[in-house]
Amino acid sequence: MYKYDPIDQQIVNERVAQYRDQTRRYLAGELTDEEYRPLRLQNGLYIQRHAPMLRIAVPYGLISSKQLRKLGDIAKKYDRGYGHFSTRQNLQLNWPKLEDTPEILAELATVEMHAIQTSGNCIRNITTDQFAGIAPDEIIDPRAIAEIMRQWSTFHPEFALLPRKFKIAVSGTEKDRAIVQAHDIGLEFYKDVQGQMAIKVWVGGGLGRTPILGTVIREHLEWQHVLSYCEAVIRVYNIHGRRDNAYKARIKILVKALGIEEFKRQVEEEWAHLKDGPLTITQNELDRVAKYFEPMPYKTLPAHDAAFDAAVASNPAFAAWVKRCVQPHRVPGYRAVTLSLKPHGKAPGDITSEQMHVVADLADAYSFGELRSSHEQNLILADVQVSDLFAVWEKAREAGLATPNIGLLTDIICCPGGDFCSLANAKSIPIAEAIQMQFDNLDYLYEIGDLELNISGCMNACGHHHVGHIGILGVDKDGSEWYQVTVGGKQGNDASIGAVIGPSFSAEEMPGVVQRLIEVYVRERQDDERFIDTVRRLGVAPFKAHVYAEKETA
Amino acid sequence: MSQLIQLAADGQASIVADTWTRIVPPAAGEESVRKQAGKVVLFKLTGEQTYTAEQIANTEIPATGKILVPLTIWQARKAELQSRLAAGELGIILATNETAEALQAEFTDLNTLPLIAVFVERFADGRIFTLGNWLRTRFGFKNELRAIGDVLRDQLFFHKRAGFNSFLIRADRSAEDALASLNDFSQPYQGGVADVPVWRRVNRA
Numbered sequence: 089m090y091k092y093d094p095i096d097q098q099i100v101n102e103r104v105a106q107y108r109d110q111t112r113r114y115l116a117g118e119l120t121d122e123e124y125r126p127l128r129l130q131n132g133l134y135i136q137r138h139a140p141m142l143r144i145a146v147p148y149g150l151i152s153s154k155q156l157r158k159l160g161d162i163a164k165k166y167d168r169g170y171g172h173f174s175t176r177q178n179l180q181l182n183w184p185k186l187e188d189t190p191e192i193l194a195e196l197a198t199v200e201m202h203a204i205q206t207s208g209n210c211i212r213n214i215t216t217d218q219f220a221g222i223a224p225d226e227i228i229d230p231r232a233i234a235e236i237m238r239q240w241s242t243f244h245p246e247f248a249l250l251p252r253k254f255k256i257a258v259s260g261t262e263k264d265r266a267i268v269q270a271h272d273i274g275l276e277f278y279k280d281v282q283g284q285m286a287i288k289v290w291v292g293g294g295l296g297r298t299p300i301l302g303t304v305i306r307e308h309l310e311w312q313h314v315l316s317y318c319e320a321v322i323r324v325y326n327i328h329g330r331r332d333n334a335y336k337a338r339i340k341i342l343v344k345a346l347g348i349e350e351f352k353r354q355v356e357e358e359w360a361h362l363k364d365g366p367l368t369i370t371q372n373e374l375d376r377v378a379k380y381f382e383p384m385p386y387k388t389l390p391a392h393d394a395a396f397d398a399a400v401a402s403n404p405a406f407a408a409w410v411k412r413c414v415q416p417h418r419v420p421g422y423r424a425v426t427l428s429l430k431p432h433g434k435a436p437g438d439i440t441s442e443q444m445h446v447v448a449d450l451a452d453a454y455s456f457g458e459l460r461s462s463h464e465q466n467l468i469l470a471d472v473q474v475s476d477l478f479a480v481w482e483k484a485r486e487a488g489l490a491t492p493n494i495g496l497l498t499d500i501i502c503c504p505g506g507d508f509c510s511l512a513n514a515k516s517i518p519i520a521e522a523i524q525m526q527f528d529n530l531d532y533l534y535e536i537g538d539l540e541l542n543i544s545g546c547m548n549a550c551g552h553h554h555v556g557h558i559g560i561l562g563v564d565k566d567g568s569e570w571y572q573v574t575v576g577g578k579q580g581n582d583a584s585i586g587a588v589i590g591p592s593f594s595a596e597e598m599p600g601v602v603q604r605l606i607e608v609y610v611r612e613r614q615d616d617e618r619f620i621d622t623v624r625r626l627g628v629a630p631f632k633a634h635v636y637a638e639k640e641t642a
Numbered sequence: 643m644s645q646l647i648q649l650a651a652d653g654q655a656s657i658v659a660d661t662w663t664r665i666v667p668p669a670a671g672e673e674s675v676r677k678q679a680g681k682v683v684l685f686k687l688t689g690e691q692t693y694t695a696e697q698i699a700n701t702e703i704p705a706t707g708k709i710l711v712p713l714t715i716w717q718a719r720k721a722e723l724q725s726r727l728a729a730g731e732l733g734i735i736l737a738t739n740e741t742a743e744a745l746q747a748e749f750t751d752l753n754t755l756p757l758i759a760v761f762v763e764r765f766a767d768g769r770i771f772t773l774g775n776w777l778r779t780r781f782g783f784k785n786e787l788r789a790i791g792d793v794l795r796d797q798l799f800f801h802k803r804a805g806f807n808s809f810l811i812r813a814d815r816s817a818e819d820a821l822a823s824l825n826d827f828s829q830p831y832q833g834g835v836a837d838v839p840v841w842r843r844v845n846r847a
Contacts (some may be wrong), residue, residue, distance in 0.1 A: 093846055095829050106826045110796060119796075126766055127796055209766070239831040240839070245803035246775055249768030315839075326772050327741075331685035361780060366838040373841040 089150045089458055090235045090380045092200045099242070100197045103204060107131050107180070108190035116188065126249065130210055132178075132203030133189055142181045142189055143206040144196060148216045148234045148258070148341050149177035149461045151446035153553040154207045156459060158199040160444030166192050171444070173429060173437040175501060175552055176255075177215050177461040178206055182508050204242055211241035211322070214389045215257045218462035221381060222470050224418045228260035228277035228285050233314060234379040236369060240315050247322050251329035252337035254322065255294070267463070267579045269293045269301045270555060272339045273318060276554045285311045291321060291351070292343030294465065295549035299585045303348045305355065316367040320359035324351070370534025384471050386454045389421025393474040408530060409481050409492040417470075423477060425455075425469040426462070428491040429482055432524035435517040436502040437465030441629075446487040454480055463552075464501055466494065497539045497606070498524045501552055505545030505562065506569065512545030514569035519543055519598050526599035536606055539619045540579070555579045557620045558605060559586045560598065571598055575605065575631055576623040584624075601635055608634045645817045647824075648786075649807040655824050657817050660810065662710045662733055662757060662791070667697040685767055686739035707731065710759055713740055716748060733757030735790070738769040742776045752783045759788040760806075765797055771804040778805035778835045795820035799827065801809075803834030 092100075107127070114124040128135075132143035144159065159179055163171045166188050172180045184192060187414025196202055206213055213233050221229045237256065241247070247254070259266035268274025274290035287309040295303025309317055325339045328346075343351045362408035400407045415424040427447060430436050439447075447467055451459050454476045455469035462468060467489075472480055484490040493499045500523065503509065505516025520543055527533055546563075553559030559574035570592040577586030593601050608631050609619045623631065643645060646652040646660040663719045670693075676683040686692070691714075698718045709726060710733040716723060726732040734755055736745055749755060758777060762770045771787060777783040788808040789801045798809055802824055840846070 093691050095831075095840060095844070095846060098829060099827060099831065102827050106823075123765070123794060123796070190667065209768075242831050243799075243827065244832055245800040245830075245834050246771040247768065248797070248800045251768075270839065323772055327688050327769055330687065331767065331769075332683045332687055333681075366833050366842055373845075376841070376847055 089152060090147075090377065096239075097197075100200070100202045100204075103131075103202060104190065104194045104197050107193060111186070111190050124210055125361035126187075127176050129208035130205055130248075131189070131193065134207060134510075135186075136182070136508055137613075139183045140186050140189065141194060141504075141508065142184045142203060142296065143174065144170075144179045144201060144203050145206050145213050146177050146179060146461050147238050148214055148220070148231055149178050149218055149463075151459050151461065152199075153451040153459065154456045155199045155201055156451070158195065158201070158446050160441040160448070162192055162195055163444070164441040170336075170438055170440045172435070172504060173439065173465045175463050175465060175503070176206075176213055177218075177358055177463055178213055179212045180463070180504070182504065207253075209252050209254075210248055211244060211250075212255065214238055214241070215255075215266055215271075215463060217259055217261055218460040218464075219265065219415065219470065220260070220460075221267075221383070221425055222417050222419070222422075222424060223261050224300070224416050225262040226260055226290040226418070227279055229381055229533075230258040230260040230275070230277045230580050231381045232374060233275075233277070233311060233369075234258050235380070236373065237315070237318070240367075246319075247326060250322070250326055251331045252334065252339075254325075254339065256318070257373075264579070264581045264583075267552070267555060267583065269583045270295055270299075270552070270579070271302065273321060274302050279416060280308060287311060287314060289317065289321075292340040292348070294340045295552055295554045296338065297335050297547040297549075298338075298340065299549070299554040300344065301583055301585065302340075303343065304439070305348065305352050312369050313363060313367075316362040316365060317355075317359055319367060320355045320362055323358055326353045328354075333339065353487050362507060380445035383419075386419045386422060386471070387473070389419075389473060389475075391420040393421070396474050396477055399478050405492075406478065406481055408534070409485075409490055410477065412492040412494045412496065413490065414477060415468075421474050423472055423474055425472050425477070425480055425484075426494045427467045427469065427489040428493055429466050429489070430493055430499050430524070431488050431491045432498055432528045433521050434524075436500045436520050439467070441526065443487050443489060445531070446483065447489065448595060450480060451484060464494075466499070492530065493533060495538050495540070496533045497527050497536055497541055498533060499540075500524065501540070501542040501556065503544050505543070505551075509545060509550075511548055512562060513547075513564035514545050514571065515595070516543045516545040516551060516562055517558075519560060519571065519595060521560075522595075522599045523602050535596070536610070537616075537618055541576070541602070552579070553577070553586045555583060556586065557618075557623070558602060563592055565592070569595060573605075573635075575602060575628060576620065578620050587628045589628055590636055604635045605631055612633070643760065643817070644717070645811045645813060645815075646819055647809045647811065647821060648658075649802070655821055657821070662708045663704060664710045664735070664759075665701060665703055665712065665715065667693050667701040667712065667715065670694055670697055682762055686763075688738045688739050688741065688769065691738060692737045710735055710757065712737070712761075713745060713748070720748075727754065730756055733759060733786075733788075735759045735761050736771065736773060737761045738763070738767050742773055742781055745777075746781055752777070752781050753785060755783075755785060757786045757788060758783060759790045759810075761793040762789065763792065765792040765794050770806065771800055774801065774804035774806050777837055795823040798823045799825075803836075805835035 257271040276288040280286040289306040290302035460468040506512035544551035574586030
C-alpha cells in the first residue's frame with residue numbers, strides 16, 4: 089500500500105497544527121459556530137446528538153495492521169472502545185470530545201492517517217472495490233490513480249468550498265463493486281483497443297434526497313488526463329451548481345437541469361483549456377505511485393489443498409463460512425476472506441478495540457499485514473493462503489468475526505441512524521438488529537440466498553437504501569419514527585433505484601414486513617432466481633399486495 | 643490599523659494602507675431578504691442580478707481619488723467613469739455571482755485595470771476561487787487581484803493559491819493574526835495558479 093514520503097508526512101503534520109489552532113480559536117470564542125463548521129467538517133468532525141463524531145479517512149479502503157491497532161488504541165483512549173466502519177470505507181468514532189480531536193489527529197498522523205475531507209462541501213474520500221488488485225475479474229488496478237487523485241484533491245485550492253459534497257469512486261473490474269453510477273463522478277477503468285489504460289467517466293449520480301444514477305459523459309478518457317478532466321467537471325459545477333438550496337446543490341441536479349449534452353459541452357470547453365497542461369499525469373508519477381501497489385510476494389502454490397478440502401467436507405460450520413466469507417483470488421492457492429462485522433443483533437459495521445487488535449494480528453500472520461474495508465461495512469483479509477483458512481476461521485470465530493452471512497439478508501448495510509446522528513429522522517441500528525434476530529437461522533438465510541438489505545435513517549442515504557434489493561428509509565411523520573420500504577434497487581453494472589411499495593411502517597412492524605417480502609419471493613421464485621431477479625421479473629405489485637394484505641387482516 | 647494584506651512580487655506578505663475607496667450602492671428596499679420555501683436564501687446564483695437599477699442610479703461616486711466600483715455600476719455609468727479609467731483611478735469589483743466573461747466584455751485588455759476585486763458575500767462561497775483562477779490563467783490579468791467581503795484567515799491559503807495577491811480581512815478580525823494562515827502548508831500536493839503539481843515541482847522518487 090502507499091507509504092508516505094516526507095512531503096506527505098509534512099502535509100498531515102501541518103494539517104494537525106492548522107486544525108489545532110482553529111479549534112483553539114473556536115474554543116476561545118474567536119471563531120463563530122458558522123465559521124468553525126466547515127473547518128471542523130473538513131477534518132471529519134460532526135457535532136452529533138450525544139457527542140461529536142469523528143470520521144477518519146481510510147483512503148480507498150486500504151489500511152495496514154499498524155494503522156488498525158492505532159485506531160483500536162485511539163478508540164479505547166478517547167472513545168468507548170469501539171469504532172464504526174461507514175459505507176464510504178471510513179472509520180467513525182461516536183464519542184470523542186471536541187477538545188481531544190486535535191490530539192487524536194496528531195496520533196493518527198504518526199501512522200500516516202488523517203481525517204482530511206471526510207466531510208464538508210469538498211471532494212471526499214475516493215472509494216473503490218475492496219478486492220482491488222486481487223479480484224479475478226479485475227482489468228485494471230485503479231488504486232495508483234486513486235492515490236494520485238487523493239493527493240490532487242487534498243486541500244485543492246479551487247474546490248475547498250463547493251456547493252455541496254463531492255464523491256468520486258473508481259473501479260477497474262468487469263463486475264462493478266464500487267457503485268460508480270451512484271457517485272458525483274464515477275471512473276470505470278478498462279483497456280482500450282490499443283491495450284492502453286482508459287477510463288469511462290460517469291457523472292451526476294448520487295443517492296440522497298433525489299436518487300439518480302449517473303450518465304456517461306465520456307466513453308474514452310486516456311488516464312493521463314483524468315485530473316484535468318475531473319478539474320473541468322468540478323469547475324463547471326463550482327460556478328453553476330446551486331448554492332441557494334442545499335437539497336438541490338449536488339452536481340446531479342445541475343446535470344439534470346442543463347441536460348447531459350449541454351453539461352458535457354461546457355465541460356469540454358473548459359477541458360480544452362486544461363488538457364495537456366501541468367495536470368497531465370506523467371508516466372514517472374504513475375510509476376512512482378504504482379510501485380506501492382505491486383502484487384504481494386506470493387508463493388507458488390497448488391490450486392487445491394487436501395487438508396482444506398477435508399475440513400470443508402467434514403465441518404459444516406467451516407464449510408458454511410467458506411461458502412459465504414471466502415472470495416476468489418487471482419493467484420492460485422490464495423483467497424480473500426471477509427470478516428463479518430454483522431453478527432446478528434449487533435450494530436452493523438461496529439468493531440471493538442479488542443477486535444481491531446485481533447484483526448491486525450490476523451493480517452500480520454496471514455495476509456501481508458494489510459486489510460481492506462468495504463462499503464458493505466466489513467473487513468477483508470485480501471491475501472490468505474488456502475491452507476491457512478481453517479486457522480483464520482478459528483481465530484475469527486473466537487473474536488465474533490466469522491458470522492457466515494456475507495451477501496445474505498443479515499449482512500445489512502446500515503448508517504448510524506438516530507441513535508447517534510443528528511441528521512437522522514429515525515433510528516436504523518435497532519431495525520437492523522431486529523431484522524437480524526428475525527432471520528437468526530442460517531439454514532433459512534441460505535435458502536433465501538443472495539440478498540442486499542440497506543437501511544438509512546434519513547434521506548441523506550448514508551445506508552444507500554436506494555440500491556438495496558430491499559431498502560429501508562427512516563422518515564419522520566409528525567415527530568414519530570416511520571419506515572418506508574423499497575424493493576428492486578441494485579448496485580453494480582446494472583444498477584437500479586428501488587421502488588417504494590407503499591405507506592410506511594412502524595419500527596415494530598419492520599421485521600414482519602421483511603418476512604412477508606421474503607415469503608413472496610420464496611413462493612414466486614423460479615429455478616435459482618435471486619430475490620432481485622424475482623422483483624425485476626414480477627414488479628412491485630405482488631410484494632405490495634402480500635405485505636399490505638397481511639397488514640389489513642392483522 | 644489597516645485590514646489589507648498584500649503580497650509583494652517575491653510572495654512576502656505585509657499589511658499596507660488601503661489607497662482605494664470602495665463604492666457601495668445604497669441598500670435595496672424590502673427585496674433584500676430573499677426567501678425560498680420559507681428559508682432565507684444566502685447565495686445569489688451565477689448570472690443573478692447584483693444591484694437594481696435604482697441602487698445603481700443612487701450610488702454616490704466621489705469626484706477624486708482611486709475608486710473601486712462594482713461591475714454593474716461601471717456597466718450602467720461608464721461614460722462618467724471613463725476619465726477615471728484613463729487616469730488609472732478605476733478598479734472593478736466582480737461579485738461571485740457575476741462572470742469573468744462579463745468583465746472581459748467590458749475591458750478587452752483587463753490589464754488596463756490596476757485592480758480587480760472579487761467580492762465574496764459569504765466566506766463559504768467557493769466560486770471566488772474559480773474566478774480568481776480564471777482571471778489569472780484564462781484572461782491573463784497581471785495586476786492586483788484582491789479578495790474582499792467575508793474574507794477570513796482560514797480561507798487565505800486557498801485565496802492565495804487561486805491567484806489573489808491582496809486580501810481585505812473582514813473588519814472585525816485581525817489582519818495581523820491572519821498573516822500566519824498564508825503559510826499553513828509549505829509543499830501543497832496539487833498545482834495552483836502560480837505553481838505546478840508537486841510531482842513536477844520536486845523529485846519524489
